[in-house]
Amino acid sequence: MMYLARNQQQLGNVIRRHRQKCGYTQAALAELAGVRQGTISMIESGSTDARIDTLFTVLAALNLEFQVAQRTQIELEAIIDDEILD
Amino acid sequence: MMYLARNQQQLGNVIRRHRQKCGYTQAALAELAGVRQGTISMIESGSTDARIDTLFTVLAALNLEFQVAQRTQIELEAIIDDEILD
DNA sequence: TATGTTTATACTATATAGCGTATATTGCAA
């Protein structure tokens, strides 16, 4: 399980998909993370330049985390938009 | 090469170390990323709740990227603060 | 120590994230 997140759009997609996989509504995730449902909506749609702290708490609520790595090879990126491995 | 970034402090450490490894000054990295030197300083010290977009561009300038993954095991975290592998 | 470089900090201004709250819109299921 390893997702790429090079922009807000990709990050939003990752969060949305994982939230759904966990069976959470936006409101449920929002409560877990201590933010508003509307904030989750904006983040998932990639339509907000979220603050890193907000993302840390949202990811933590989903039992996810950021890792920083060397930018991966073109081939990998080309295959799937924002998902490397599942 | 894989760094953990669960909070601003860890992320700042990762960026600072990698910038230095690349031989860049804060001013040089700032220019590459299109931000101010002062902004790099704040981010590296973990003393600002940076916007995700700023971080995307800074990481890209260092040829780094965010990956999102399941939170790793306690053992790994316990060994080193914010660095998993190098 | 003295000098130049690098990093930290300060000031004002602007843009916008996130809050609380509310509602519109969409989507799904009966």
Add this chain to the structure above:
DNA sequence: TTGCAATATACGCTATATAGTATAAACATA
């Protein structure tokens, strides 16, 4: 289709990130 749940959006507000610019503080090195 109807009704409920889920998501998207709106408004006013406060807080703060970042810009531009400048300088102070810290760090090297000759």
